[in-house]
Amino acid sequence: MSLAQNGVPPLPVSVDDVRAAQAQLEGQVLRTPTLPAPKLSALTGAEVWVKYENMQVTNSFKDRGAFVRMSRLDEAQRRAGVITMSAGNHAQAVAYHAQRLGIPATIVMPEQTPQVKVRSTEAFGARVVLDGETLAESQIRALRIAEEEGLSLIHPYDDVDVIAGQGTVALEMLEDAPDLDILVVPIGGGGLISGIAIAAKALKPGIEIVGVESALYPSMINAMQGQPKPNGGPTLAEGIAVKNVGGLTLPVVQALVSEILLVSEPDLERAVNAFAANQKTMAEGAGAAGLAAMLAHPDRFRGRKVGIVLCGGNIDARILASIMVRELEREQRIASFRLTINDQPGVLGRIATRLGEMGANILEVEHRRLFLNVPAKGATLDITVETRDGRHAQQVYEALCRFEGIPCRRIDAGGSPLQSQ
Known part of the structure; x- marks a missing residue:
């Protein structure tokens, strides 16, 4: 979606506010590196630089805005405590810095928040309340508790101090890589992209800011179009699964962001895997959204010098393992075959020997005799193997098809026949 930029209205935060936040953050959060990523450049066709906020x-990155906001509370507010609603990363940031500053913290999280984020938040001493299916529902509960207990709300994105804190990401990126042409930034409620856009445009007016949303949660696009796309559903990018964007952030995005791209769940999975496989670094779904956009829209970025913000790395190990295996299947480096064999001694051994001769590593074998579409003296054999690439997988398949006249077909991971075979 392209956005109009005819004149810039007054913005809620200035670059001087971002610089003040940067001074306040010195020694309080890590100044993360922005580094070239040659392997990702080869993958996308652009010159990719990664900001490692993980x-x-x-x-x-939530450490930045959370610290700036809480450090500016007065003594009475600190004694009373703070509250926020968050799908996880802002929750951990508030809990961590509240603990450091001696401020009691309450965090309201959606009920489906990954357990890795819930446990991490509780580990910083915060009281966690699980309520609501979405962040919007969690916000209702948070506001109620804030009023009942006299707590200060630390909003995840719609707050000038939070926006200024997040904007320090851009100051650091342009210090490390001043020649960047484009910054690609994930969008949830809009706090990160607003702060980055304000700072980056002030330092380098010609730089382009591109936003990225999950296709299941096109909230910022909806806020601008007035004809909403469907919004909701289970997403790998739960960190940007926001239904309501900020009242402060919306006009900033309208004024300074040139385009918002949508990414699908397979795009996000591919990007998470690319960070793990190529950069040896952890990216959650939202953290990988910038790379997902580059993989999904390569023509948009080809030949440009692009900075992407790896904004979060809190991904469950089980989910990461699943994603990496799924990508191996998509790349046909894991392939499955179903053979109908005579149930006789030695058949399985001969098949295993042939696979070994082909250089295919057997990962799993399932032997079934009770299928009714198999002869009484036969059996179905499902074999999953590791191959070098798609060409090798096809060679293995063709070899099995020629092996002793045994019927063979390729199947997907769920056991269904592949249409191409």
């Missing part, structure tokens, strides 16, 4: 203590 290196923060809570593995997310």
